[in-house]
Amino acid sequence: MIKTNFKARVLTSGLLVATMLTVVAGAASGPASAAKKLSPYLVGVPMPMTGAEAQAGTQIFNAELMAAQQVNKHGGVLGHPIKLLEQDDACDAGTAVNAANKLVSENVQAIVGGYCSGATLPVEPIIARAGIPYVMPAANSPELTTGGYKNVFLIDPSGSGDGAEAAAFFKQQGIKKVFIIDDQSSFGVAIANAAAQDITKDGGTVVAGGVQSIPATSNDFSAVISQIKSSGATGIYWSGYFSQAAQFATQLNAANVIGPNGTAKFVVADGSVDATYISGAGQAANGTYATIAALASGVGNVLNSRADHLFNAAYHKQFKSAPGPYSTFGYDAITALVLAARHVHSIKPARVIAGLRTLHFNGLTGKVSFDKTGNRLGAVMDLLEVVNGQYTLAKPQPKL
Amino acid sequence: MSLLLNEIGNGIFLGAFFGLVALGYSMVYGILRLINFAHGDFYMVAAFVSYTILGAVAVGNSHGQWLTVLWVGVVVMVITGGLAMLANQLVYRPMRRAAILSLMIAAIGLSQVLENGVLVTPQWGATYLVFPVTTPPSGFNLGSNHYTWAQLIIVLVSGLLALGVYFLVGRTLLGKAMRAVSEDRIAAVLMGINVDLVIAIVFFIGGALAGAAAVMTGVYYGQINYLMGFTVGLEAFTAAVLGGIGNIGGAVLGGLILGIVQSIGTGIFGAEWAIVVAFGALVLMLWFRPTGLLGERVARRM
Numbered sequence: 001m002i003k004t005n006f007k008a009r010v011l012t013s014g015l016l017v018a019t020m021l022t023v024v025a026g027a028a029s030g031p032a033s034a035a036k037k038l039s040p041y042l043v044g045v046p047m048p049m050t051g052a053e054a055q056a057g058t059q060i061f062n063a064e065l066m067a068a069q070q071v072n073k074h075g076g077v078l079g080h081p082i083k084l085l086e087q088d089d090a091c092d093a094g095t096a097v098n099a100a101n102k103l104v105s106e107n108v109q110a111i112v113g114g115y116c117s118g119a120t121l122p123v124e125p126i127i128a129r130a131g132i133p134y135v136m137p138a139a140n141s142p143e144l145t146t147g148g149y150k151n152v153f154l155i156d157p158s159g160s161g162d163g164a165e166a167a168a169f170f171k172q173q174g175i176k177k178v179f180i181i182d183d184q185s186s187f188g189v190a191i192a193n194a195a196a197q198d199i200t201k202d203g204g205t206v207v208a209g210g211v212q213s214i215p216a217t218s219n220d221f222s223a224v225i226s227q228i229k230s231s232g233a234t235g236i237y238w239s240g241y242f243s244q245a246a247q248f249a250t251q252l253n254a255a256n257v258i259g260p261n262g263t264a265k266f267v268v269a270d271g272s273v274d275a276t277y278i279s280g281a282g283q284a285a286n287g288t289y290a291t292i293a294a295l296a297s298g299v300g301n302v303l304n305s306r307a308d309h310l311f312n313a314a315y316h317k318q319f320k321s322a323p324g325p326y327s328t329f330g331y332d333a334i335t336a337l338v339l340a341a342r343h344v345h346s347i348k349p350a351r352v353i354a355g356l357r358t359l360h361f362n363g364l365t366g367k368v369s370f371d372k373t374g375n376r377l378g379a380v381m382d383l384l385e386v387v388n389g390q391y392t393l394a395k396p397q398p399k400l
Numbered sequence: 401m402s403l404l405l406n407e408i409g410n411g412i413f414l415g416a417f418f419g420l421v422a423l424g425y426s427m428v429y430g431i432l433r434l435i436n437f438a439h440g441d442f443y444m445v446a447a448f449v450s451y452t453i454l455g456a457v458a459v460g461n462s463h464g465q466w467l468t469v470l471w472v473g474v475v476v477m478v479i480t481g482g483l484a485m486l487a488n489q490l491v492y493r494p495m496r497r498a499a500i501l502s503l504m505i506a507a508i509g510l511s512q513v514l515e516n517g518v519l520v521t522p523q524w525g526a527t528y529l530v531f532p533v534t535t536p537p538s539g540f541n542l543g544s545n546h547y548t549w550a551q552l553i554i555v556l557v558s559g560l561l562a563l564g565v566y567f568l569v570g571r572t573l574l575g576k577a578m579r580a581v582s583e584d585r586i587a588a589v590l591m592g593i594n595v596d597l598v599i600a601i602v603f604f605i606g607g608a609l610a611g612a613a614a615v616m617t618g619v620y621y622g623q624i625n626y627l628m629g630f631t632v633g634l635e636a637f638t639a640a641v642l643g644g645i646g647n648i649g650g651a652v653l654g655g656l657i658l659g660i661v662q663s664i665g666t667g668i669f670g671a672e673w674a675i676v677v678a679f680g681a682l683v684l685m686l687w688f689r690p691t692g693l694l695g696e697r698v699a700r701r702m
Binding site: 049050054181208209213214215217218219222224225226227230243246247250253254255256276279280281282283284 | 402403406407410411413414519525526527528530534537539544545546548617621622623625627628630631662663664665666667670671672674675
């Protein structure tokens, strides 16, 4: 029985690859060939398509696909139909470098991708050498814009805001002892350190001798929880991703550190804002907090604007699933690229980079424009609280 | 001091999983001198199989449902045991006369096939799956630490399974045959032992234990992923070597020690040092006792 199953698996994998190729190819060339017969505008999309972060990667890619199809339906970029070339970066530095080199060798004219900062940082110099624009929908480690690259643009506001918002929350709650732990990823470490600085500045203490780290493959937090208990911390800050956040929250709840029998507050950074966090942690998610850019929290479950509603409905119709918290960022990333190209009347990479620099538009995630380093301007943070299995705006919001 | 005691408690719980998976490693090594790198992936496949079965039979997303989990656990143990036996039949048995290194490479290949097989299977795939049944948070206090009843049950079940294997290998005729094959395969054949059957049964038992560990991981930790077998495999392998690979009691002891060392390492030095402390302990152990804690004559052919 299982023997045939193996064959079936091999067969499915072949079929899957085939259908994916047709979807991507069809999406890009189909409607646009009807418009004009210019060469396609090749856009590389490195995203995690396998591994722990695959879900988020797919949700962002789908939204980019939607945006590209919309643009192609209306004549493409100055007549050039957009063609998205997807590559799996597996949220892994090594895989990401290979993916980037492959995309560059295929002569893509822009890169619109990146969810895990750890898989985005090592790629920056490669894309910079190629001299093409690099628009990142969701990667937002503060380190990404300190390399001095002129072609990098972050749609998701820099994660340093997460740390400041969390510190403000702990101050508002009168919490002095905070246990901070990251997942050893570039994103997690940068945000944890930013939070530690802000908390110390506000007169709080980071207990257990400073920021702690746990490998991203670990699913058992019991040793860490004993550490938290003996340190007497009443605030816990997690800066890693959602799958571990769910296990951490569940185990904190079972150990009576948080939840109905606990006294501590659990706060996570924006990498942990995901529907899987709530479904994975179940009851334990209720009463936990998350920090995220105000623009991002508008999607999914809270604060739906009209445009978000339309987007959600269209996404649902096309992919038979709900968009993720970063889907609209993917949509806006493509939109930003296209508007920049239209603005400078060229798809030449150097010109498009110049266009992005002076870009101003209202996207699904709010006003989009960038500062000199490529950071998103005007980032405002929100504090979310999970109530009855839903993300809601926490009241009152902490003052920065 | 209380932190230390708490971390020992946490370590025993963690070690129960390591020990259970390590048993499979150790038994296969004992009989074939093969480090079965695909063993962690049997565990992973078992987690996905139990996810699917539990999803179909569990009523709502509720806590507990102990009886359902119990019978699903038994079914998954049989399925995983069967899978391990099949792997032996398809991959390792045709290569029995090949060099041990070729077998190990085949094991790595099998591991890749299983991981990517799960990756492309509809309904499974690359994402984190949330287990349909989870354990309730209620429990008891010991010292200043709170343990859930589920944790206690998991440790007890692991202990019982390990004891069962210990008696099977040490006290039954089948166990005697296993030890004979492990000692000298050719002599065993001459004594009329069906060597292929014995090897198949060893694979079955190892797989079944990995299956039990997987179901318990699923209901306790609540999330599974197609790469989860790699980490567990590495840790269980370490546990097996620490205890003396090829030795039943050693695998369990090694698992417990590894769990406790990791937890204490976290408690004293912080979580980022847990793995350093654990592997440091392994290096020290191999330095002073290359055969592991309870190991006898091994370390040839490695």
